[in-house]
Amino acid sequence: MKSFVAFDFETANYNRQSICAAGFVFVEQGEIVDQIYSLINPEEYFNSMNISVHGINPDDVKDAPTFPEFYDSIKDQLMGKTLVAHNLPFDGYALRDSIARYSIRPVEKYLLCSLQLAKRVLPKQPRYSLDFLSNQFGIKLENHHHALADAEACAKLFLYLTKVNEIQSFDDLYDRTSIHFGYMDEISYRSSLVNRKLKTEKSK
Template sequence: MNFVSIDFETANEKRHSPCAVGIVVANEKEIVDEYYSLINPETYFNPFNIRVHGIVEDDVLDAMTFSEIWPELKTYLSGNLVVAHNASFDMSVIRQSLDRDKITYPELDYLCTANIAKRVWPHMENHRLNTLASYHGFPLNHHNALEDARVAAKVLQRAIEDFQADSIETFLNQCHITKGRIFERGYYPPKVKRTQKKKPTTLYF
């Protein structure tokens, strides 16, 4: 089953200021397609954000705006399973950018690889993307949108492998994780269900 991993970088603290996007199409075993583009956010660049990703205003002067690039992004996202690390951020970039441009939401399911990592590798000190990349030996130029999307895809693939699941659906059932969803009039986030620990059996003699 193919899924789509996505990552945005933003020009400032506003979620509707994407300045770069990376997309990776993958299945349980391999990466099958990649896409990267700068985006003209049509707004200012915060020095803090520049220090994070290194993108400046001059880099995006000739880039497409979000509304111009959206038809291309929609072909990757609409009707598919989308994953992102800390997905609440990337999904809010999509929603708030669409709201700003008065564009209808696509229909898509989504998962958060940060939450998946917490369930699969609970012993780790933290579950940041760079920590996971280092732990699993994945190369990463952090805060490059394409590289972040690629590592998020690999995190999901490794989680499926570690659970010895034959599909994403089987893996989600084993982990007790439900998908989030974006739809025309709203959204709801993915959920990680708590698993109940069995009470110890009391023996009477």
């Protein structure tokens, strides 16, 4: 749990495959060792609502790499890694849908969600958004909805939550939260999930 890759995407419109920016933060043994940020040409239209959230417009990405070009440049760094997003149902499926759209052969990777983890270990929070939790735990997030800033905040939040709750492995994660990691390879995609049956049994 001390070595993983936090990631975040911004999209041009409501389609999850319309990624227009990507941020990846590489963590090794609890320390951030590398960061990658790139604008991406989504080859789709931009919705005004999305622009108002992240500030990226069509002119910004006209010379940016397409998703296949970007993924090809980082895929070797993701091989066999655990990828963590704050709201995996969005970012994870954005990754999956973009890979499917371009018929890319993905590398093997594991998937976890810091939002899902926060809900399991902090059950009485009024909100679970990345900016709210970052502010609560003293994590710097000055440019919310910038893909790299969000990925870095996600990395620091995940490190904090796993450290405080003494979660050091997938087995610890499952024992303490009933969360089972997600997985992606060439033929399948499974998001992380909570084992509801185990949760019910533990509550008896």
